[in-house]
Amino acid sequence: MDLDAVRTVVTAADAGRFQDAAAELSITQQAVSKRIATLEKTLGVRLFTRTARGVKLTIDGQAFLPHARGLLRAEERAVASVRPGRRALRVDVIGRRLAPAALLHDFHREHPEIELDVVTLFDVDAAINAIRAGTIDASFRAVTMPGRQLPDDIGVARAFDEPIQLLTGPAHELAAARAVTPAELAGHRIWVPGIVPGTEWAAYYDALATAFALTIETTGPDFGTEPLLDTLAGSRSLATFVGERTHLLWPADHDLRRIAVCGPTPVYPHSLLWHRDNPHPALATLRDHLSPERREPPAAETWTPAWA
Incomplete structure (x- = not known):
């Protein structure tokens, strides 16, 4: 599959207009339309419909979009595999409005030189699988669930009691x-x-x-x-x-x-998970940022589940 066409679909979906997608990709609007039309012909479906304000995804386009993003992430991982140490630190924060995102934002303010790639995965199992596959470097999760035994290659440290x-x-x-x-x-x-x-x-x-x-x-x-x-x-x-x-x-x-x-x-007991063999140089900096010595003292009396 033509990854330039896939990237064009994702950019157009995010921008909402072919003109804006063309500007972001540094190509002509005609090239955007041609790439998408070629991909639509390959797939046999329409991915976009035109509206008064621009374009929006069809039902088929909505189904295709998460897979398109996955293809682009796979491309990024392939490139990063031969350029160690040059890629962004990829961290799962569960939700972009939740405390882990705020913690990572605090880290970014303190270390603006470290490039971050923020993702949101569904649950702790998805996060562990992604860490072991190398698709993310770390994840904020509550992990000490009843009966759960973390794999030996996964490191974990309490990050924040919210x-x-x-x-x-x-x-x-x-x-x-x-x-x-x-x-x-x-x-x-x-x-x-x-x-x-x-x-x-x-x-x-x-x-x-x-x-x-x-x-x-x-x-x-x-x-x-x-x-x-x-x-x-x-x-x-x-x-x-x-x-x-x-x-x-x-x-x-x-x-x-x-x-x-x-x-x-x-x-709520947020912890940081990572792969023990992960060589990314910024991972140690993130772990140090979350160390117990840097945390605010807890409330006088707190409650967490027995499994935490």
């Missing part, structure tokens, strides 16, 4: 509280859509609910962060849990409230 907060709308019974205890949350409906059984975050919330007799609901489809915040803003009974360093934005009229949970403070 306090969990309660997020409510202005009409919620607890909205005016500056802090609540886990025991005070018993009987309240806490909605955390998107919890997938078998994942590390599912294990964490299962342990949290059991420890404090909490009702953590996962019902309904996960439409993303914005619909969740919209629902909370108008609800008198629903609340959710968020990490202290989870980056959230919402309209001013939502008037959502972040409420500290303490006595004890539940914390």
Whole structure:
């Protein structure tokens, strides 16, 4: 498959206009159209449709896009394999709004000379497989799940214990509280859509609910962060849990409230995973940045699952 055409598809999908893709690729708009048309002919499907604002992916284009990105990553790995030490440090952060991304951003501010490639994988198994395959250099995960035994070639170190907060709308019974205890949350409906059984975050919330007799609901489809915040803003009974360093934005009229949970403070145990034989020179710098000596002291009383 013509990787220049694949790269053109990905660039056009991200840009939303062939003209912008042409500028980014330093080719003509006609060349962009020709590359995509040739690839569409090879595949036997249309990848884009034109709109008043530019172009958008068809259903087939949406199905093809993640595989196209995978092809380009494979190309990067092939090139990097003969240029050791020159590629970016590739790190999995679970989600770009979550605490690991904030930790990596702190690292980037302290070491701007180190090039980073930030990726988001699904769960700890995907992260371990990617580390062993060499497609990423490190991953932030909660890994000490019940019955889990890490492979001997995977290194792990605790990176950050993130306090969990309660997020409510202005009409919620607890909205005016500056802090609540886990025991005070018993009987309240806490909605955390998107919890997938078998994942590390599912294990964490299962342990949290059991420890404090909490009702953590996962019902309904996960439409993303914005619909969740919209629902909370108008609800008198629903609340959710968020990490202290989870980056959230919402309209001013939502008037959502972040409420500290303490006595004890539940914390989510983020760890860093890496391959013990990984020679990337920046990996040691990242590990040193996350060393225990550099961490802020924990809250007076914290809770983590027994497996952590």
